[in-house]
């Protein structure tokens with residue numbers, strides 16, 4: 321079968337010679353409908369965040385059950401499902417609470433398809449357990465694939481700040497890409513705070529307005545912090561969600577976050593932050609959340625089924641993976657690119 325494989329630093333190739341896996345025991349084989357292209361793949365490909373193994377890329381996956389191992393119950397051929405991307409041990413307390421993104425054993429094991437183990441940029445994908453599947457009912461797997469990360473990650477980040485996101489507050493979203501464009505819609509739908517969006521291109525800022533941002537700021541501008549403070553006034557932004565995570569965006573976040581606010585850094589842009597007593601207003605919680613839980617993914621499916629969030633999709637073939645990654649490096653993808661076998 322065909323697959324997009326990571327061979328090492330900056331070496332991604334489309335191969336045709338993989339065997340179609342056969343599921344055993346608890347395993348499930350999926351026929352892939354779509355695999356989302358996440359910026360984290362670029363951190364793997366260009367910066368070596370996962371090293372030493374050859375594997376199939378794609379950690380945002382959805383498809384239809386093709387075949388089940390002999391121990392699997394509750395699923396049948398043709399059922400449409402998402403693959404929850406963080407594969408924990410399944411036994412520790414966080415895993416039992418469905419928070420496999422914070423599994424106690426994360427540092428000891430390869431933890432997901434497309435993240436060291438074979439992922440979904442392929443015709444078929446082997447999932448180790450039906451525990452990791454979330455049914456999507458009438459949703460189309462091609463469109464639903466990015467729910468597993470581009471929607472789940474911002475959803476979980478927003479949910480932890482929900483009590484602070486009331487209608488008399490401001491929230492700032494930095495980076496209106498795959499994750500950020502869904503974050504804007506989730507904020508619009510589940511809380512009242514007024515939304516300020518930042519990106520570095522005018523087309524992304526225009527897109528942000530369509531998705532519910534009341535104000536947009538080009539964060540390339542040296543005085544972006546000042547422009548935001550003109551909007552928020554003295555109270556500043558109660559929550560800042562940084563979907564870039566570069567030193568410059570973290571720095572911007574520290575300047576615009578309010579007393580007792582949340583500065584939430586989701587982007588893995590390799591930025592640095594040096595704590596100093598006067599560098600942050602008192603009471604700020606600075607966090608670096610990672611994905612979300614399995615039950616939160618079910619809630620995200622609910623938002624999508626109610627049409628409260630819509631993922632802007634570009635459809636591409638597996639063969640085009642390298643071109644798509646190049647367009648992502650250049651910030652040229654609107655919403656999410658999805659590879660379709």
Ligand code: NAD
Nearest residue numbers: 359360495496497498499519539586587588589610611651
């Ligand atoms: P993307 O490439 O789709 O979007 C990035 C957006 O940020 C683009 O619109 C780009 O124009 C904008 N941008 C770039 N530099 C900027 C700057 N200085 N100021 C403002 N905007 C800027 O990326 P994505 O797939 O949405 O991923 C975003 C980040 O989140 C990546 O670093 C990715 O690795 C990370 N990520 C983290 C988690 C997690 O669980 N923590 C999960 C998924 C992705």
Ligand code: ZN
Nearest residue numbers: 358359360469
């Ligand atoms: Zn991702």
Ligand code: ZN
Nearest residue numbers: 409412415423
């Ligand atoms: Zn665990």
